[in-house]
Every structure is written in C-alpha cells, then in structure tokens.
Amino acid sequence: MQDLLYFSQQLINGLTIGSTYALIAIGYTMVYGIIGMINFAHGEIYMIGAYTALIAITGLATLGVAWLPLILIVALLCAMIVSSSMGWAVERVAYRPVRGRHRLIPLISAIGMSIFLQNYVHLAQGSRNIGFPALIDGSFRFGSSEGFQLSLSYMQITIFITTLICMTVLSLFISRSRIGRACRAVSQDLGMANLLGIDTNRIISATFVIGAALAAVAGLLLGMYYGSVDPLFGFIAGLKAFTAAVLGGIGSIPGAMLGGLILGVAESMTSGYLSGEYKDVVAFSLLILILLFKPTGLLGKPEVEKI
Amino acid sequence: MIAHNFKHALFCAVVTMVVAYPILGLNLVARGTRVGLEGADTTTLIAIFVAAVVVFAFQLYRDTLMAALGKMPKLNPLAHREPMPQAKRVKMESWVLTGIIVLALFWPFFVSRGSVDLATLVLIYVMLALGLNVVVGLAGLLDLGYVAFYAVGAYTFALLSQYMGISFWMALPLGALLAALFGLVLGFPVLRLRGDYLAIVTLGFGEIIRILLNNWTAVTGGPNGIGGIPEPTLFGMEFGRRVKEEGNTSFHETFGIAYSGEHKVIFLYLIALVLAVITALVIRRLMRMPVGRAWEALREDEIAARSLGLSRTAVKLSAFTIGAFFAGFAGTVFASKQGFISPESFVFLESAIILAIVVLGGMGSQLGVVLAAIAVTILPELAREFSDYRMLVFGAAMVLMMVWRPQGLMPMRRAHIELKRQE
Numbered sequence: 001m002q003d004l005l006y007f008s009q010q011l012i013n014g015l016t017i018g019s020t021y022a023l024i025a026i027g028y029t030m031v032y033g034i035i036g037m038i039n040f041a042h043g044e045i046y047m048i049g050a051y052t053a054l055i056a057i058t059g060l061a062t063l064g065v066a067w068l069p070l071i072l073i074v075a076l077l078c079a080m081i082v083s084s085s086m087g088w089a090v091e092r093v094a095y096r097p098v099r100g101r102h103r104l105i106p107l108i109s110a111i112g113m114s115i116f117l118q119n120y121v122h123l124a125q126g127s128r129n130i131g132f133p134a135l136i137d138g139s140f141r142f143g144s145s146e147g148f149q150l151s152l153s154y155m156q157i158t159i160f161i162t163t164l165i166c167m168t169v170l171s172l173f174i175s176r177s178r179i180g181r182a183c184r185a186v187s188q189d190l191g192m193a194n195l196l197g198i199d200t201n202r203i204i205s206a207t208f209v210i211g212a213a214l215a216a217v218a219g220l221l222l223g224m225y226y227g228s229v230d231p232l233f234g235f236i237a238g239l240k241a242f243t244a245a246v247l248g249g250i251g252s253i254p255g256a257m258l259g260g261l262i263l264g265v266a267e268s269m270t271s272g273y274l275s276g277e278y279k280d281v282v283a284f285s286l287l288i289l290i291l292l293f294k295p296t297g298l299l300g301k302p303e304v305e306k307i
Numbered sequence: 308m309i310a311h312n313f314k315h316a317l318f319c320a321v322v323t324m325v326v327a328y329p330i331l332g333l334n335l336v337a338r339g340t341r342v343g344l345e346g347a348d349t350t351t352l353i354a355i356f357v358a359a360v361v362v363f364a365f366q367l368y369r370d371t372l373m374a375a376l377g378k379m380p381k382l383n384p385l386a387h388r389e390p391m392p393q394a395k396r397v398k399m400e401s402w403v404l405t406g407i408i409v410l411a412l413f414w415p416f417f418v419s420r421g422s423v424d425l426a427t428l429v430l431i432y433v434m435l436a437l438g439l440n441v442v443v444g445l446a447g448l449l450d451l452g453y454v455a456f457y458a459v460g461a462y463t464f465a466l467l468s469q470y471m472g473i474s475f476w477m478a479l480p481l482g483a484l485l486a487a488l489f490g491l492v493l494g495f496p497v498l499r500l501r502g503d504y505l506a507i508v509t510l511g512f513g514e515i516i517r518i519l520l521n522n523w524t525a526v527t528g529g530p531n532g533i534g535g536i537p538e539p540t541l542f543g544m545e546f547g548r549r550v551k552e553e554g555n556t557s558f559h560e561t562f563g564i565a566y567s568g569e570h571k572v573i574f575l576y577l578i579a580l581v582l583a584v585i586t587a588l589v590i591r592r593l594m595r596m597p598v599g600r601a602w603e604a605l606r607e608d609e610i611a612a613r614s615l616g617l618s619r620t621a622v623k624l625s626a627f628t629i630g631a632f633f634a635g636f637a638g639t640v641f642a643s644k645q646g647f648i649s650p651e652s653f654v655f656l657e658s659a660i661i662l663a664i665v666v667l668g669g670m671g672s673q674l675g676v677v678l679a680a681i682a683v684t685i686l687p688e689l690a691r692e693f694s695d696y697r698m699l700v701f702g703a704a705m706v707l708m709m710v711w712r713p714q715g716l717m718p719m720r721r722a723h724i725e726l727k728r729q730e
Contacts, residue, residue, distance in 0.1 A: 037503070054335060
C-alpha cells in the first residue's frame with residue numbers, strides 16, 4: 001500500500017513539473033517548426049517571465065492589494081507582456097539578420113543572446129536567489145498508510161488547470177484563427193506561404209511572441225512551485241524543455257506536451273527511487289538516447305534532406 | 308512611408324521600455340524572509356528613457372540613415388587595396404609568428420610573477436581554442452560540451468597523482484589520450500546527428516560529466532575537488548623549496564642559485580608555451596593534410612563530400628577526437644598550474660567562453676583564434692572594475708559578430724593558387 005502511495009506521489013509530482021516543461025517546450029517546437037533553429041535564449045525568456053511575475057507580485061503587495069485572484073492575474077499579464085516583448089525583440093535583433101545563413105550562425109547568435117540575457121538579469125537583480133512568496137498554500141491529503149500520506153497541493157492543481165487552459169487555447173488558436181492557419185502554412189513551406197501573400201516575417205514574430213508568453217506562464221507557475229528564482233533558473237529548465245520537445249518530436253505541438261509529461265515523470269521517478277542529484281543526468285541521457293535511436297521523436301515527422 | 312515608419316518606431320520604443328524597465332528599473336531586495344521592491348536610481352531611469360528615444364529616432368529615420376551610411380566612404384583606407392601576394396603573405400606570417408614565439412620565450416624573465424601566471428592561463432586558453440577550432444571552425448561541428456574533455460584531462464592527472472603518484476610528464480600524454488578516447492567514444496554514436504542536435508547532445512554530455520564529478524564523492528571528492536596536485540619537474544628536479552619526493556633533487560640546489568618562487572611560475576609558463584606551439588604546429592600540418600581538407604569539405608557541403616567518397620563518420624570522428632586530445636592537454640596543464648581542481652572550473656560557461664574565442668577570432672583561422680584568446684583573457688584583467696560586465700559583453704559580442712562579421716575578426720585564408728591577371 002505504501003509503495004503504491006509513494007509511486008502515485010512521484011507520479012503527481014512528475015506530471016506537475018512535466019506540464020510546465022510542456023509549456024516551455026512549445027516555444028522551442030514552434031520556432032523550430034517554422035524556421036528550423038533552436039532558440040537557445042528561450043530558457044532565459046522563461047526566467048525573465050518568472051522575475052517579472054515576482055516583481056509584479058511584490059509591487060502589488062507593497063501597494064496593499066491582498067485579493068489573491070487579482071494578484072495572480074496581474075502578475076501573469078505583466079509576465080506575459082514583458083516576456084513577449086523580449087521574445088519579439090530577441091528575434092528582431094539576433095535572429096532575423098542571420099536568418100537563412102549557415103545553420104551554425106543563428107545557433108551561435110542564440111547562445112550569445114542567452115548569455116547576454118542571463119547576465120542582464122544578473123547585473124540588474126543580483127545573482128542571489130530570491131524567495132518567491134507561496135501565494136497558494138495548503139493541499140488535499142488522502143490515503144495515509146504507515147505514516148506516509150499522499151498529498152496533492154493546491155499549487156499543483158493550479159498548475160494542472162492553468163496548463164490545461166493554455167494548451168486548449170493554443171490548440172484552438174492554431175487550428176481556428178487566421179494567424180494560426182498562417183503559422184501552419186509557414187511551417188509547411190515558408191517560401192510558398194510567402195508567395196501566397198502571407199507576411200512571413202510577421203508570422204515568425206508571432207511564433208516567438210506566443211512561445212514567450214507561454215514560457216512566462218510557466219515562469220510564474222514554476223517560480224511559485226519552487227519558491228525561489230535566480231538568473232540561472234532558466235538555463236537548465238530550458239534544456240529540459242528542449243529535451244521534452246525533442247522527445248515528443250520537434251516541430252509537433254502535441255509532441256511537446258507528451259514529451260514534457262514523460263520527461264517530468266521520468267525525472268521525478270529518478271529522484272524518488274534513486275537520488276535527486278542524478279535527475280538531470282537521466283534527463284540528458286534520455287535526450288541522447290532519443291536522438292540516437294529515434295531522432296524524429298515520438299510524434300515527429302521524418303525530415304528528408306534535399307539537394 | 309513616414310506614417311508607417313512612425314508607428315513602427317513608436318512600437319519599437321515602447322518595446323524597449325517594456326523590456327528594460329521592469330528588470331532594470333525595479334530591483335527586488337530581500338528583507339529578512341520577505342522580498343521588497345526598490346526603484347532604481349535616477350541615472351538608470353534616464354538611461355532607459357534615452358535608450359527608448361534612441362531606438363525611436365533610429366527606427367524613424369532608418370532608411371535615410373542606412374542610405375547615408377552606404378554612401379559614406381569606407382573608413383578603412385586599406386579596404387580597396389590589392390590583397391598581398393600569397394607567397395609574400397605566407398612568408399610574412401611565418402616571420403611574425405617566429406618573432407612572437409621568440410619574444411614569448413624571453414618575456415617572462417623581465418616581468419612580474421602575476422603577469423607570467425596570467426600568461427600561462429592565456430596559453431591554456433590558446434590550446435583549448437585551437438583544439439575547439441578544429442571541431443567548430445574546420446569541421447563545422449558545434450561542440451558545446453568541449454569543457455568535458457578539458458575536465459577529463461584535468462581529472463585524469465589529479466586522480467592518477469592522488470592514487471598512483473604519477474608525475475606530470477606521465478600524466479600529460481595519458482590525460483590527452485584519455486580525453487581523446489572520451490571524444491572517440493562519445494563521438495561515435497552522436498556524429499550522425501545534424502548540426503544543431505549535435506550541439507545540444509554535446510552540451511548534455513558536458514553537463515553529465517560535471518554532475519558525475521560533483522556527485523561521485525568517493526573518488527573525485529565531489530564539490531570539494533582534489534588538491535595537492537604536483538607541479539611538473541625538470542628532469543627530476545623539483546621547483547619547491549624542499550624536495551617532496553624521494554630521489555628528486557631541487558632545481559635551485561642543483562644550479563646553486565637562491566630559491567625563488569618565480570622559477571616554478573616561469574617553468575610552468577614555458578611548458579604551456581611549448582605545448583601551445585606544438586598544438587598550433589600539429590594542427591597547422593593537419594589542416595594541409597588530406598584529413599584537414601576533408602574536414603573543410605564536409606563542413607562546406609556534406610552531401611557533395613560524401614558523394615566524392617569521404618566517410619562522414621571517419622572524418623568527423625577524427626576532428627572530434629583531435630579536438631578532445633588537445634583539450635586533455637590543456638586540462639593537464641591547468642590542473643598542474645592550479646594545484647587544485649573542482650567541478651566549478653568545468654561549467655558550461657567555460658565552454659561558451661572557448662566558443663566565443665573561436666567565433667571572435669574567426670572560425671578556422673589560427674592566428675585569429677590565438678589573438679582572440681589573448682584578448683578575451685587579458686581584457687577583463689585589465690579592466691577589473693568592469694569585470695561584472697564581462698559575460699554581458701561576451702554575449703553581445705557573439706550576437707554582433709554573427710550579424711555583422713560571421714567570418715570573425717581575422718577570417719581564415721586558405722592556401723590557394725592565384726591566377727595571373729590578364730594584361
């Protein structure tokens with residue numbers, strides 16, 4: 001009984017982390033699907049989202065606002081606006097001028113951008129980690145056995161619900177809206193979409209903005225879940241999310257969701273049954289193994305190299 | 308046109324404000340367990356405002372400005388000059404290089420101990436950058452976990468000396484060979500991957516090595532690292548005040564001179580110099596050998612190179628292994644110089660710095676990479692008060708180089724045959 005409870009607890013924790021990975025992974029997968037580059041700075045955008053959310057929460061607390069839903073909504077909006085602007089600006093400054101050159105050039109530019117943003121926040125806000133107030137406290141507890149209780153915190157429920165809403169909205173947006181249709185067209189054939197009168201530059205910008213907004217949501221959620229932020233917070237999370245995107249098949253949005261959940265569960269199982277220190281090793285090993293044996297991921301389409 | 312530009316410029320200015328103000332203008336301060344918010348000083352606020360205005364003005368008059376810039380005469384008076392004949396250039400280059408090496412040989416005897424120590428570090432970076440240059444610059448494989456091979460070299464020496472008492476000279480080839488072996492073993496499966504996947508996998512590998520070093524406490528000492536790594540000896544002569552190992556003599560007693568701590572520093576510097584020169588020469592030869600040509604061919608066009616019968620795996624693997632070999636070299640020297648190593652020294656940032664050196668110097672160009680290594684290591688030391696901004700500037704420089712001059716400051720020039728100009 002206890003074993004089963006312990007397993008379920010790890011599963012819940014894993015799905016919680018995994019759903020936020022999925023949110024970040026969407027940014028990677030959409031950008032890759034359209035212009036075929038790895039947006040290395042995406043993890044930093046997520047980190048900036050978390051910082052902005054914390055700044056907004058602290059600002060509201062200073063102003064004396066105490067109504068929780070208002071605080072959360074304002075923080076979320078601020079984080080999404082700042083992150084989206086950041087995503088737009090990064091694309092404009094670092095990626096658009098090098099688009100279409102040799103594959104490595106945008107990637108190196110992205111790495112430079114990632115280092116730049118990390119140090120930008122580091123210089124402005126200090127390198128120490130800052131405590132994130134636990135706004136959503138408490139948990140459901142059930143099924144105790146031999147002193148072990150299965151707990152599902154309200155925070156975890158919030159994460160599930162928010163992720164679910166985001167994913168639903170995104171799916172509807174991609175499948176129904178005009179921009180969503182244009183996004184799909186551009187990801188299938190950029191040149192052809194351009195010929196048919198789609199402003200591809202705008203669509204590419206839109207992709208970056210959407211990805212950044214989702215990363216900001218993840219930033220707020222994970223910031224509250226972990227209880228602290230620091231400038232290096234985005235690097236590992238970004239790598240994990242990239243792993244999730246590759247796992248699900250890069251370029252595919254349902255794949256990113258699936259990959260995020262699988263990765264989250266794999267990680268929490270490792271830290272639950274082996275040791276917390278090796279959970280990153282498991283994530284990276286998983287990445288290497290997938291790329292070796294199924295480079296297209298679980299739901300991805302094979303890529304044919306044309307001459 | 309102007310109306311459209313105006314809207315766009317306004318939008319850009321607003322984005323600049325939105326991007327800069329919350330992060331720069333509002334600072335989070337920890338007050339006990341609670342977090343408070345403080346507004347930044349007026350200078351920062353003015354700076355943000357000025358930045359927004361500049362962006363606005365630039366975007367508004369962008370077309371005019373760009374046109375004016377295009378018409379401006381080239382600032383560089385040498386831009387239109389005929390390139391130097393190849394024979395002359397090669398001759399001059401070798402003279403300059405010989406001059407630099409001779410100067411570098413005698414230079415440490417006249418300067419302070421601190422500068423020599425720094426110069427040793429520069430040479431370690433030169434070795435690393437030259438090695439990575441083979442992988443990234445020549446073979447076109449973006450390796451973001453290069454620091455892992457550096458760590459393998461350093462830890463090989465540290466562990467062997469701790470458990471088996473092996474000396475520097477034994478560890479040097481062993482460390483390099485082990486690093487090369489790691490490169491071979493890692494490279495074999497992953498080199499089939501396309502460029503950007505390869506980058507991420509090598510990054511993951513670098514992190515795995517670091518996490519293992521950090522957590523395998525029983526062997527590596529974990530985060531505490533390994534200390535007491537011996538210094539190199541000169542034909543069994545030690546450079547310490549007292550001889551530590553049986554059978555060795557001490558340098559200052561053998562030559563009958565007074566003991567000085569500088570001897571050791573200079574000796575290490577000279578070793579690093581010789582190794583760096585060897586690295587440069589070996590890679591220089593390799594570049595002109597068939598294998599070097601194959602690296603470049605594969606970088607330029609993989610499909611064409613393969614259809615000409617080059618084995619993709621063998622060519623890439625050779626570049627990867629050779630790069631790893633020289634990283635192992637550098638790692639051994641580093642361990643010996645520091646006397647103490649810990650996983651702290653082998654983080655991703657280190658890989659990024661080495662990559663930045665290669666990118667700034669010009670991918671593939673040896674002289675450019677050497678100069679960039681010197682600049683990147685020495686400039687932060689000279690401008691100590693700006694050392695916080697070092698990584699910020701690196702990041703910005705990497706982006707700007709990719710946008711404006713992706714071939715680097717001193718682009719690679721391939722030896723080629725020149726056609727006689729028709730009269």
